[in-house]
Amino acid sequence: MSRRLISLILSFILILGIPFNALSEAGSKIQIILDEEVVELENNAFLNQDGKLMYPLRDLAEKLGYSITWNGNQNITFSNENSNIQVNIGKSIIVLDQKEIDLETNIIAVNGKTFVPLSFLSDALDLVVGWDTKTQSLRINQIKKNNEDYFQSYVGVNNELNNYMELLHKYENFNGSILIAKKGDVILDKGYGFADIDQNIKNKTQTRFAIGSVTKQFTAMAIMQLDEKQMLNIEDKILKYLPDFPNGDGITIHNLLTHTSGLVNYTELPEFYALESEDPKVEDVLNLIKDKPLEFEPGTQFKYCNTGYALLSEIIEKVSGVTFEEYLHENIFRPLNMKDTGVCYGKNKEIHHATAYSGHLDLIPVDDEILLSQAYGAGNMYSTVEDLYRWDRALDTEQLVKKESLDRIFKGYIDMQGMGDYGYGWLIRDTELGKEIFHTGGTLGFSANIARYIDEDLTVIVLTNKSGYDTMSLAYTLASITLGKEYTTPEPIKEIEIKDKALYDNYVGEYVIFPGFTITITAEEGKIYAMVTGQDKYEIFPESEESYFYKIVKAKITFVKGEDGKVTSLILDQNGQNLTGIKMK
Template sequence: MEGFNMWKRLLSFILTITLIFGMTVTTFAASGDINIFVNGKEISNDAYVNEEGKVMVPLRQRAEELGYIVTWDNVEKRVTISNEYNTIHLKIGESSVIKNDKNINMDTKSIIKDGKTFVPIELFSNTLNLILGLDDKHQVLNINQFTNNQEEFFKVSNDTEMTAKLNEYMKALEKNENFHGSILIAKEGSILLNEGYGFANFDQNTLNKTQTKFAIGSVTKQFTAMAIMQLSEKGLIDVNDSLSKYLPDFPNGDLITIHNLLTHSSGLVNFTELMEFYTLSSNNQTPMDILNLVKDKPLIFKPGEKFSYNNTNYLILGMLVEQLSNMSYEDYLQENIFNPINMNNTGISYGKNNGLHDATAYSGYLEVVPIDDEVLLRGAYGAGNMYSTTEDLYRWSEALKTEKLVNKDTMNQIFKEHIDMEGVGSYGYGWMIIDSEVGKIILHGGNTLGFTSSISRVVDLDLTIIVLSNVGYYDTTTLVNTLTSIALGGVHELPEALTEIEIKDADLYDKYIGEYELAPEVICTITREGNRIFAQLTGQEKFEIFPCTEDDFFYKIVDAKITFVKDDGGNVTNLVLHQMGQEISAIKIK
């Protein structure tokens, strides 16, 4: 949601891929001591990593900590773990377990080591139905039980047919397009869909759940805006104040107002578009270190002149929250927003409370690779440093219908259409407001290198859709539109798998070789290597594309397709790039 015309989206796509593959992308493998936390309490570091890279933990200790009774059959070499709901049998040396008479297969066998039974962590995720979060880089394993949702608005909808349709679509998306994440859809105060899909960690075979924590990127902005407006109600700040009132030495601070920051109309340079930001040390940087990268650069436009989405604005607003409240940004949100509305699974990524998301960050599409997202999550601050769950974000959405956090007049200011977003809609304070065929929609998306988020509410129909995914720059716009249509009874098609076909005459590729102009100074270069064909956009690495018809090709590393267009004589004249809901034609120039 951060680009609002064709070229802006295309250039954003180019920048994103460049950043991801220009950084060190490492397949992390846990090694050494792994610090284990069960329900938030640090337990031990007695896990280890086997030769296949699977994290193994001692079964008896972890199961008993979770309230299970563990028994050992020395004759059969079989372990039984049970509570009032489940009975699980597993045999040493086998990769399958029996849960309530149902067989469940795992990727890894249980073993005895140093007199203890060790099992892969996938057993806790997939058999015991616990929430698993593994941070390989920091050697932390979180194991959490589900918490009960006590609020009335978490009641399950009676429309089971609609729930089945929504789940059928998501299951097809999971199977055929490798979707992994969590989805919550609610209508008129009851839940239509609340499910996790795909893997939280592909290497460990652990699953996403309804209470899995994801980094939420720019969805953070609405919380920062709420904090500012709470401080405004207390008389500590006025949206019409100039920035220089709070940062006296800030260049152009007399021209930029708090309102400009809230509405992305400051004219400041966006720090996440500067490559030097990604070279900062993630351990020692402060908000001021990042602000120093941009504060002395000339304004892009006169403050208030127009809308231009910009993370620098909300970096500064987060700093002002700290300055005015005499609290850390993290403590302020916890005390004044999270706690009052029971957002107990929400926090600041890599903050002082050592909060971590559960899902592993990935980049890709049909093929994914783990990505180190720490520099962005630490550096985004008030612009995008939070993690949360779909259920907690639903609590947030429902609270916005009340006066639990601010009064009605302030809420109206937050959702007022303050500035036009280039004809697509308007921006309020931390929210986008769009008039659509189904009525007014308030929404916001978030993208990081390894996570994507979206929260959307059709106001008049009281329809809320929350999407969290542990893959960066996922096309949530198309997904939310489709889920909205399904929830409102619209016609839809199930996602189908992209099937690669065999091109028997690889010389056909020679017709496609050349350069195609997508935009000024943006070239798509098509090359051939033997029986393989590659596409390379300006500033990117080259990526292989795969044929699904003779003229249609798809990427596996990103959700994009290329169609080659021929004239009546069979000569290729241009290509069409399909990506992020856009179709961009490029003329062959060489």
């Protein structure tokens, strides 16, 4: 059920005059998970008339070791050895260690019990909080101590890096978590923006995000572990492990690892998104492509293909005798103390904390379950920036595999046509900052990147609950700041008012970028819209009389005029690329 629908239902409840305590009963199905354990509350959490989840404070405060003092006049103090929190019933302002914080939702009392919004748990109690509207479940985790040596060398927040990220959140609506470390010193480890915008839940350093194709490097590591144990061989044909798979006698494990198999990419097929996700099986997605011809002879070309890594996770299960999820936990996550990393919608139905969003300046919550539950070894993991840093540190050791295997993982095997080379689950390229080994990840509502600048022993980890975010450029900019290189500071986009809307008439028309890719500009009721071939139309907003920006994606359109003042073309600026569209007469 959507947040908006829940809010409407609750509005009708209030209008009809149902007693307020009945609202508490309406929330009886909300599941509370505290530090991975389902807990029963003496008083139920519930959604208020604005769709904000209200939580019974005493139940949680006592579990966390706070002492509670009723001061009269609707004033309550919660305190422990580390902090003091003053709360006033009926107000949204609290005082945390003499600092005022506005929760933006009033604290209330119901039947003599104090209820707080989730922003209190996030801001005042410094808890990692995740609210899943679809399953009506609330996940709460206490911040874990990082005991490893490489976390102890924290040198404090780098002001320049932090300022950049604050501006990025302010001007470009960045929501996510960042970790940057150089030569074993953690320079920045911080959450920005919101894990859930509607509930005002803040992102933390231990907020869990889906990481999409960053999963592939873990799948590749599992394969290399099995190769070292001689349980398989990289050059084996996949027919050895999947006897009934078409063309299995011509495709090797190496081909799957390097995207040179020639197989059709199943996540590009429309029928993939029509699959049932109730009881997903890897066979279901593989059946979508099994009977389709190869796109090229294995080993002759590079084409990014999620099918290959789904097959690799199937091979891992066949060889190891356990599920892909169990293998990762026992052989990678557990040895590296990656307690906040797992498989989305796996055995225990674990998911990320952060709500998935699509958009840019305007964000829309999206359902990512179909993709995440059926991405398998190609992209079904969630993690945190801190757990990925544990992974990063292990890659400089022989804790998981020997150096010879690591060298094979980070070797470039095939040219990606200007993007560098592809190894086993990693991209390798030369930059002005030195050699970079990285991999991005993207799902319907998340974007991720882990970038390792080898020459500088510099690691940048970016996780965000926004789809389509250019994490590769962001990681490179943050690395540039760290190394004292030049960079561009985020600036606000200022929307201007177009007083004479007749201006838009000159822009209306079709613009051909290339055959099959057209942008259609229309004007309706004083507003201007752009529609790309095969997509919905979206309003664009004037930055100047010639330049317009989207709010749904990070992109701009600039109209170009001829000497006679008539528009001849437009320029689409997106992801650092400028595409010219010629106006059709």
